[in-house]
Amino acid sequence: MHKPFRACLVLADGSTFQGEAFGATTTGAGEVVFHTGMTGYQEILSDPSYAGQVVCMTCPEIGNVGVNKEDAESKGLFLRGLVVRDHTDAPSSWRSQGTLSEYLYRHGVPGISGVDTRRLVRRIRTIGATNGLILHGDVDLDAAGEEARMLPHLVGQNLVDAVTCTTPYAWHQGSTWPAVARPKPMYRVVAYDFGIKHSILRMLVDAGFEVVVVPAATPAAEALALDPHGIFLSNGPGDPAAIPYVQAIVGELAERKPIFGICLGHQILGLALGARVKKLRFGHHGANHPAREAETGRILITSENHGFALDEESLRSLPELEVTHVNLNDNCIEGIRHRSRPLFSVQFHPEASPGPHDASNLFARFRAMIKTDASAATPG
Secondary structure (H helix, E strand, C coil): CCCCCEEEEEECCCCEEEEEEEECCCCEEEEEEEECCCCCHHHHHCCHHHCCEEEEECCCEECCCCECCCCCCCCCCCCCEEECCEECCCCCCCCCCECHHHHHHHCCCEEEECCCHHHHHHHHHHHCCEEEEEEECCCCHHHHHHHHHCCCCCCCCCCHHHCCCCCCEEECCCCCCCCCCCCCCCEEEEEEECCCCHHHHHHHHHCCEEEEEEECCCCHHHHHHCCCCEEEECCCCCCHHHCHHHHHHHHHHHCCCCEEEECHHHHHHHHHCCCCEEEEEEEEEEEEEEEEECCCCCEEEEEEEEEEEECHHHHHCCCCEEEEEEECCCCCEEEEEECCCCEEEECCECCCCCCCCCCCCHHHHHHHHHHHHHHHHCCC
């Protein structure tokens, strides 16, 4: 039996966490965040919204179901590292097509196991979002701490350009499980890819849309030339204020077409309509966040992954925007809609993957909004 290779995680404040290496033996550098989901680690790893981040899983045992081709949410892995308490390299699921360590190695992502993740989470909650490094072998901890302090912060970083597609493409695949009775695809949607997840595309198809995915920098005129009935703004990584070219595009599209935004797309829509964003202390990353729907009082358990949010004070000066959802943990804005135009967005992920599907009806709501808009635009 081989001896485990030593690894350590060093935070910018000098805190160190010893462990064992798995995955790729490269340096992992980025903002360290924790995810409170109990399941779905492969979907989390392959979510492009984690670009630039080192993810700590609070669920102690990770790797027990292996990985498979169907659960990947994107073309690759964009996170900078994975931190776990116990890494299992002998998966027992019948769906497994490989181990987690092999998966990380293949994509060049370092992992560290044996970490006291409860201590790490308490530290992040105490000092707020912080950068860190995953390093291997004999490490000069003082030098590593200084290197971590010099890493660029997520504020001001444009990470969308690194994860978006390079050319437009059509998406036709819907969900395969559970079986879905899909309405006839009567409406075309242009989906802006800021780091879009496959599950979102599947649920757009399930809702009865013909879907064309376009790169983040696609000019409004090119998107409109595809003759869409609506525009979808996807999730994605980084600071939404660092991509002003997208705000300008969305501002132009908002004058012409119905829009539905999720996560980063929600923040971009808010910016395009005059709101501001703020950096959260340590973000929302999990599959168990309660959000209250203002109109009905209904509580949704939601899947979330974001480090920025719309600023409440800026929305008070925009009476044309209405808050539709609020996070019950910290009262952050979780959803908005325009009072007179067909525009709405949510901070959480209604497609989940992983997580509950309390808000999956928002895709059908988008279709109904487009149907109403199309009827109003049809003479007679």
